[in-house]
Amino acid sequence: MENAVGSLTEEQKSIIIGTLLGDGTLRKKTNTLLEINHSYKQKEYVLWMYEKFQGITKTPPKLRVSGKNRMSCRFTTVSLSEFNYYHKLFYTNRIVKSVPRNLKLDRLSLAVWFMDDGSKSRSSVYFNTQQFNLNDQKTLMKLLNEFGLETSLNKDKKYYRIRIRTSSLNLFKELVAPYMLRSMIYKLPL
Numbered sequence: 051m052e053n054a055v056g057s058l059t060e061e062q063k064s065i066i067i068g069t070l071l072g073d074g075t076l077r078k079k080t081n082t083l084l085e086i087n088h089s090y091k092q093k094e095y096v097l098w099m100y101e102k103f104q105g106i107t108k109t110p111p112k113l114r115v116s117g118k119n120r121m122s123c124r125f126t127t128v129s130l131s132e133f134n135y136y137h138k139l140f141y142t143n144r145i146v147k148s149v150p151r152n153l154k155l156d157r158l159s160l161a162v163w164f165m166d167d168g169s170k171s172r173s174s175v176y177f178n179t180q181q182f183n184l185n186d187q188k189t190l191m192k193l194l195n196e197f198g199l200e201t202s203l204n205k206d207k208k209y210y211r212i213r214i215r216t217s218s219l220n221l222f223k224e225l226v227a228p229y230m231l232r233s234m235i236y237k238l239p240l
Contacts, residue, residue, distance in 0.1 A: 058132050061158065065102055066133075068159035070140050070147065071177075071190070072166025078144065082133035083126050087114075088166075090121035094233040095165055100125050149186035155193050161229035164237065173216060173239045180209035187212060197225055 058066070066084065070076065075085040086099045096111050103125075111125040127133070139150045155163075167178045179187050184203075187210055191201045199222055200215040214222050223238055230238070 058130075062102060064156050064158040065099065065162050066136055067153070067155065068162025068164075069099070069166050070136065071149070071159075071163040071179075072168075074166065076133060076137045076141065077126075078134065078137045078141075079129065081129035081131045082137045083129045084133060085124065085126045086111075087122055087124040090123050092233070093123045095231055096123040096125065098231055103127050106130065147181065149182055149189045151189060153189070153193060155196075157225050158229050160194075160197065161226040164226055165230060165234045168237050170237055170239050173219070175214045175219065175222065175237070175239065176204060177212040177214075178206075179212050180206060184210065197221070199225075 066074070068074075069084075069086065073086075073088060075087070076082050077085060084103070086096055086103075088096050090113065093111075100107065100111050106127045107125055108128060109125065111123045114122045114124050116122070137144075139153075140147050142148045163177065164175075169176050169178060177190070179190060182190070187203060191203070191212060194201045194212070194214070199218040201218075202213050202215060203210045204213040219239065227238070
């Protein structure tokens, strides 16, 4: 995907929002870069993300080994002033990610968020939102409700995560399935 440096496509903007709700990270000095880093098992997903941002990266994804057996696949974009908008939106004190109150999700950003930080347990699906405070999670639940999805908070050890209620699973699958990579379908219940 070619694009002029400094201009993001609508698709890229949706992907940025989805990944920032998940594992994506922005790093800012004067301008901001996007970092994508996932387990090596999710290499296909990282390659898909790289393809979407290839016009604004310098190097392809690299394998990283940390600890004894932790392998990940990672890339960063170049620093762009256009990413500064998303940094200001999502990072209230320049360090901690929070959910903007005026955030809008589309189906692609919802699917990217799920591929980034979603999981299943038996017949339920979850967004692993433990990094967000309770108010941020309530904001996310309202955004999910705008899609017609019924949600609840599920306590996971001492933190909470968002659960899509069983009554909304079929609708959830309809919303995200067209955007899910084949390698990520395992996150959806049958």
